Amino acid sequence: MIKVGIIGATGYTGVELLRLLCPRRDVEIHVVTSRELEGQLVSSHFPSLSGHLDLAFSSPESPALRKCDVVFFATPHAVAMKSVPAIMEAGVKVIDLSADFRIKDVSLWERWYKTKHSCPELLEKAVYGLPEINREAILRAQLIAVPGCYPTAIQLGFLPLLENNLIDSSRLIADAKSGVSGAGRKATEDYLLCEATESFRAYGVSGHRHHPEICEHLNLISESKVSLTFVPHLTPMVRGIFATLYAPLANGVETTVQKLQAVFEDRYVNEPFVDVLPSGELPATRDVRGSNRLKISVSYDESTRLVLVLCVEDNLVKGASGQAIQNMNLLLGLEETAGLDGIALLL
Numbered sequence: 001m002i003k004v005g006i007i008g009a010t011g012y013t014g015v016e017l018l019r020l021l022c023p024r025r026d027v028e029i030h031v032v033t034s035r036e037l038e039g040q041l042v043s044s045h046f047p048s049l050s051g052h053l054d055l056a057f058s059s060p061e062s063p064a065l066r067k068c069d070v071v072f073f074a075t076p077h078a079v080a081m082k083s084v085p086a087i088m089e090a091g092v093k094v095i096d097l098s099a100d101f102r103i104k105d106v107s108l109w110e111r112w113y114k115t116k117h118s119c120p121e122l123l124e125k126a127v128y129g130l131p132e133i134n135r136e137a138i139l140r141a142q143l144i145a146v147p148g149c150y151p152t153a154i155q156l157g158f159l160p161l162l163e164n165n166l167i168d169s170s171r172l173i174a175d176a177k178s179g180v181s182g183a184g185r186k187a188t189e190d191y192l193l194c195e196a197t198e199s200f201r202a203y204g205v206s207g208h209r210h211h212p213e214i215c216e217h218l219n220l221i222s223e224s225k226v227s228l229t230f231v232p233h234l235t236p237m238v239r240g241i242f243a244t245l246y247a248p249l250a251n252g253v254e255t256t257v258q259k260l261q262a263v264f265e266d267r268y269v270n271e272p273f274v275d276v277l278p279s280g281e282l283p284a285t286r287d288v289r290g291s292n293r294l295k296i297s298v299s300y301d302e303s304t305r306l307v308l309v310l311c312v313e314d315n316l317v318k319g320a321s322g323q324a325i326q327n328m329n330l331l332l333g334l335e336e337t338a339g340l341d342g343i344a345l346l347l
Contacts, residue, residue, distance in 0.1 A: 002332060003030040005068040005092075007060055007083070008075035010034045012181050013097050015046050016321035017072055022052040024339045031064040032057055066090035070328055073098060074321070077209075081118045084143065088122075093331055094143045095324050101126035101145035102213050112209050128217060129327040131336070132156060132271050138330045146327060147217075149319025150176050150210040150232060153243040155217060156274060156294055157309040160267040162222045166255065167247040167307060170227040174214075176243040177233040178315055179285075197236045204232050239316050240285030245309040257300040260307060264298050272337050273318060273326065283312040290314060291344035292322035314344075 004021060008014050009032045021027050032042050034057040042057060043050040058064060060083065065071055071087055073080035073096040081100040088094055103109040106120040117123070127141035128134055130152065138144060147155070154174045161167045180196050211230050218226040235242075249255060261279045268274040275295045277283060283295040294313040301308065313319050322340055329336050 001028045002026055002070065003028050003068045004328075005031040005033070005065045005071040007033045007065070007071060007073050008079070009042070009057070010037060010045065011074055012316055013320045013324075014072075014074035015049075016316045017074060017324065018042070018046070018049055018053065020317075020321060020325055020339055022049060026334070026338070029053055029055060030068050031055075031062055033060040033062060033065075034058075035060055066092060068092055069332065070095060072096075072324055072328075073100075077113055078115050081122075084122065085119050088142060093141070095129070095146060095327055095331070096126075096144065097146045097320055097324050099145075099148065099209065099213065101143060102128060102147065102151075103216055105212075105216065108212050108216070112207075112212055129323065130155060130217070131323075131326055131330060132268070132274060133159070133217075133221070135330060138327055139333075141331060144324075144327050144331065146320065146324045148210045148213060149178065149241050149313070149315035150174075150208075150230075150243070151214045151217070152319050152323065153241050153294065153311040153313050154214050154228075154230070154245065157243060157245045157296060157311040158218060158247065159221060160263050161247055161307060161309075162218060162226075163267070164263055165223060166250060166253055166260075166263070168250045169218075169222045169224050171248050172226060172228045173246040174228060174230045174243055175233075175246070176230070176241060177235045178241050179235060179237040179239040181239045181316055196234065200233065200235055202231055202233045208232050237285065239314055240289060241311075241313045241315045241319055242283075242285055243309075243311045245311065247307045247309070249305045249307065255300065255307075257298070260298050260300055264296060268296070273340070283310055285312050285314075286346065287344055288312050288314050288318070289345045290317065291342055292318045292326060292340040293344065294318050 037057040070093045080096045126143045126145045127137045129144040129146045264276045277297045297310040
């Protein structure tokens with residue numbers, strides 16, 4: 001039985017971890033932490049877990065964390081880095097859903113997150129948890145940095161094109177939309193129902209924290225430097241990411257939509273959670289709601305020599321907690337799809 005700890009389980013990604021892990025017979029939720037709710041039953045705060053989890057919240061300093069096989073951090077940025085070293089010293093594997101270990105360049109991380117990194121020596125040891133790229137490294141890791149929701153969709157959309165040197169990597173555009181849950185569980189005016197509903201707006205136009213993460217990891221794939229224009233938008237829905245990606249063909253490259261379709265199908269044919277849709281079929285966020293799947297459609301505009309890639313995912317599942325569990329499965333030698341093969345919710 002795998003003993004799991006979850007630090008910061010009162011947010012959306014934390015409770016999504018509980019939703020996905022509680023039904024599993026090979027996993028024991030050993031400790032769930034919350035400083036504010038310590039001593040209270042988890043099911044009293046999340047009634048949907050009633051009958052599935054008979055456990056009270058513990059302190060984030062609970063010694064029980066050091067007896068786990070794996071500990072998930074579902075905490076805000078700049079929190080995990082303060083506790084991860086001690087947990088790792090106890091031999092526990094750590095999967096961090098925050099951005100604390102996603103970017104290798106410490107000066108870049110500190111510039112975007114506006115705080116000093118407390119354990120920069122772990123940045124090189126951390127494995128970026130995008131299984132479609134780093135599966136082999138994940139198998140040997142002790143510390144995994146789960147990619148952000150936007151970076152997951154955008155990287156998987158551009159990946160086959162960059163790997164095959166088909167596009168001009170200096171002129172990439174990502175026009176991406178997210179449901180309100182992507183901002184986390186917090187009482188902020190912009191995310192209140194009356195503010196977010198029946199409206200659609202861009203944000204982070206001058207710079208979004210996911211931008212350097214996307215570029216750093218795409219640059220590991222691309223033979224030439226990646227330059228990306230990334231504009232995120234807030235949409236009046238609870239969950240989901242829709243990324244529309246634009247990539248001009250590289251000089252000297254000729255293609256057809258049929259060839260591009262084959263490139264994507266060949267790249268993802270063995271990936272359990274990436275579905276390349278048939279040519280002409282377009283994805284929608286409702287197709288992946290509640291599931292760990294990412295759906296991709298590719299098309300080509302001959303008049304502008306632009307490749308268009310459409311990607312959808314659930315930001316709380318493939319974009320966060322589901323991908324974290326996918327990493328756990330790999331890390332512990334389990335079936336990669338264990339606990340993640342549920343069907344998307346239609347409504």
